[in-house]
Amino acid sequence: MPYNKRLPLLMLLDSIIVFSAIFFGYFLLDPIMKTYTMPSLWVSSITLLISHHLFATIYRMYQNAWEYASIRELLAIVKAVTFSMLTTAIIQLIVFQHANIRVLAITWMMHVILIGGSRFSWRVYRDRFITPNPDKKRTLIVGAGSAGTMVVRQLLKNTETDLYPIAFVDDDPTKTKLQMYGVEVKGMIQDIPKLVVKLKVENIVIAIPSLTKSELNRIYEESAKTKAKTKIMPSIEDLVSGKISVNQFRDVQVEDLLGREPVELDITSISGEITGKTVLVTGAGGSIGSEICRQLCKFYPKQLLLLGHGENSIYTIDMELRKFYQDEIELIPLIADVQDQGRIFEIMGKYLPDVVYHAAAHKHVPLMEYNPIEAVKNNIFGTKNVAEAAHTFGVASFVMVSTDKAVNPPNIMGATKRFAEMIVQNLAKESTTKFVAVRFGNVLGSRGSVIPLFKKQIAAGGPVTVTHPEMTRYFMTIPEASRLVLQAGALARGGEVFVLNMGDPVKIVDLARNLITLSGYTEEEIGIEFSGIRPGEKLFEELLNDNEVQKKQVFPKIFIGKAEPIDKQKLYKVMETLLDLDSEEIKEIIIEIANTKISEKSKLSKAGA
Structure with a gap:
């Protein structure tokens, strides 16, 4: 019933209860009305009526939806009735020099019972007699x-x-x-x-x-x-x-089952790094980059530079953030390729960011095995361009997003990421900029994750393809990974390779089975097929190799790995020759560097000679 129709009905009902209750109270104590005078009765009745409606309005008794009444609504009734009784008692004392306490006590009890009953009766009726739809x-x-x-x-x-x-x-x-x-x-x-x-x-x-x-x-x-x-x-x-x-x-969702308990961030330290500052994110349109941007906005930087190569992805994240932060943060979408050194230096010199999060990279392992030159150009030279520009223009902090695939890599993607880590580590030795890298494993729901692929296969009726029954990976949600990247950046002193605790590794076949069940199917309906290990893949991923001794935990789920880079001169000498080699030679040399197997007689030395 509309409020404008319900209000007069409730007030009329309450008025009838108020009048009848006090008359009944007087009658109950004195049936022939010898003790009480009519003036006393009428003054008390009118006072009680006015004060009741006043306190009923104060305690919003006429605004409550009584079909959902609970203890809170009952307390509102008790308060309104009690204060109206006290008001009437005070008026009786002032006008007649005495208060009819016994009458008011009986009236109080009747008000609570009758008014409360009138309100709760609809809920009782609704719960009792309005039966559920049998189709539910x-x-x-x-x-x-x-x-x-x-x-x-x-x-x-x-x-x-x-x-x-x-x-x-x-x-x-x-x-x-x-x-x-x-x-x-x-x-x-x-x-x-x-x-x-x-x-x-x-x-x-x-x-x-x-x-x-x-x-x-x-x-x-x-x-x-x-x-x-x-x-x-x-x-x-x-x-x-x-x-x-x-x-x-x-x-x-499978993310619910694979995710971990959230870590409380050190808000103060992150705010000190971000709030009111100019922050640049490369790869801002990607899965990790865009989530880093979302997390950064919670700390209200002065400017947020969204840099990416793909115009559609940058447009999407720019529009999303403007919807919520347009008035608080200056959002600047920048279309640029990290391989374009001149453009990167131009942007860095124009905006002079305080902090850089470098998330731009080629990350697909099998695809990079077929395109090693592109992996080198983007992951190595792209990182070199952004890092050197940050050093040149005095950026305070530079955080590179790395991967667990940089540990003992047998593939070109992981090797180029380890190479990029070493570029950053060497720059940290000579720069006032705090250069750090952050390693973590697979993120749930990212564009390169197996989960979207499995979901498509299930939607198509199967089968779900898994490379090997023993294939395992570490998993983390995109928001958690991005938050920990920000925290690691706040912890940076320069030169560290931070390693995020990824929890226990998960078998990919178990992940596939969970997804099939969550989608409402059985393994008999949606089968699982093993397709074989793809080029460059490992059965088990690592976060640190045997030489990278893990130091003490510096924050919940954040460790520092002792990942030593090779000499900068050797590193840069090899880079001068890389793009003149063919794909197989590039693979061999980059993987050798990433595994730090360097000697004067190695092919690496010959290539750099």
């Missing part, structure tokens, strides 16, 4: 805490949702057999498979925002034993920010 899906709620209770409440009141809660499961034994909004806690998480069968559950909703990744995996493993579809409630951040409502569930 029977839903099991995992978690009977405050979040789970909120989910049930929202599902019960939302007529548009297609989910209907029929039971909870919770590992707290004290909650077993308890009911919340008429929905009973039927068992624990280990009971999910049998409850799904017994209660004919069609959907499972995970409603525990504080879940650790291991706990989420455990719940998912139990849910995966059933044919019910598993969903998860929105994150607390999305709920608080208003991006999404509590009953807008999403499917469990």
Whole structure:
């Protein structure tokens, strides 16, 4: 009912209750009305009526949606009734020199019962007699805490949702057999498979925002034993920010199962590096580069330079950031190729950035095996151009985004990234700029990740192709990797190779199986085929080799690797000859450098002679 129609009806109902209650109170104590005078009765009634409507307005009793009434609304009624009684008692004392306390006590009790009853009756009727749509899906709620209770409440009141809660499961034994909004806690998480069968559950909703990744995996493993579809409630951040409502569930994603617990960043140190400064990000349109830009904007730099070679990707991230930060940050999209030394020096000299995040690179391992010259031009000479420009124009900090594939690389991509690390490390020895590199493994959902490929294969009906049954990789979410890159930049003193703790490696075949299940299929429906290891691939990735002794942890999930570069003169001497060699010679020399197997008699020495 519209507010303008509901207000007069509620006020009329309250007026009838107020008048009848106080008359009943007087009558109950003195049926023949010998003790009380009519003036006292009428003054008390009118005072009570006026004060009740006043306090009812103050406590917003006429604005509440009473079909969803709870303890909070009951407390509002008690407060309004109590203060109206106190006001009436004060008026009685002033006018008649005494207060009819017993009458007011009886009236107070009747007001709470009758007004409260009138408000809660609609909720009782709604919950009791408005039956759920039989077409709604029977839903099991995992978690009977405050979040789970909120989910049930929202599902019960939302007529548009297609989910209907029929039971909870919770590992707290004290909650077993308890009911919340008429929905009973039927068992624990280990009971999910049998409850799904017994209660004919069609959907499972995970409603525990504080879940650790291991706990989420455990719940998912139990849910995966059933044919019910598993969903998860929105994150607390999305709920608080208003991006999404509590009953807008999403499917469990593989990122949920592979991600790790978030690290609290040192906001003060990062803010000191970024806030109010000019920051340049190369490769700003890429998966990592664009996320670095998003994370940087949270610290409000004065200028953010978005540099990239692809106009569409730079346009996309520029438009996205302008939507939220146009008035606070000067966003400058720059189309440039890091291989173009003149253009890079021009940009660096014009804008004089305080901090540079170098994320531009060719990262696809098999593709670079076929195009080693392009890998050298972009990953080595491109890094050299940006780093030397940063040194020339006095940039305070330079952070290069590297990869775990730079460790003992058998492939051209990893080798060129290790070569780039050594360029940065050598510059750090002679420059006032703090040059550092940050290594991490695969990121979930990036353009080069296997996950988008697997999803396309599943959508096409399969099979999902995995290179080898023992193939393993480290995984990290894009936001986590980007946040830790910013933190590593704030920790930089110059010359470090920071290594991000990637957690435990994951078998790619297990990742494929999880994706198939999450997509609602079985391995019988979507098969897995092994296609063989591709050119340049390793079965197992490493974050440090045997010679790169890991030092102490400098921040949660951030270590410093003792990765020593070869001599700068040798490094630059080889670079002078690289582009004059053929692809196979380039591969051999770059991989030899990356593995630091340097001797006077080596092919490297001959090539540089």
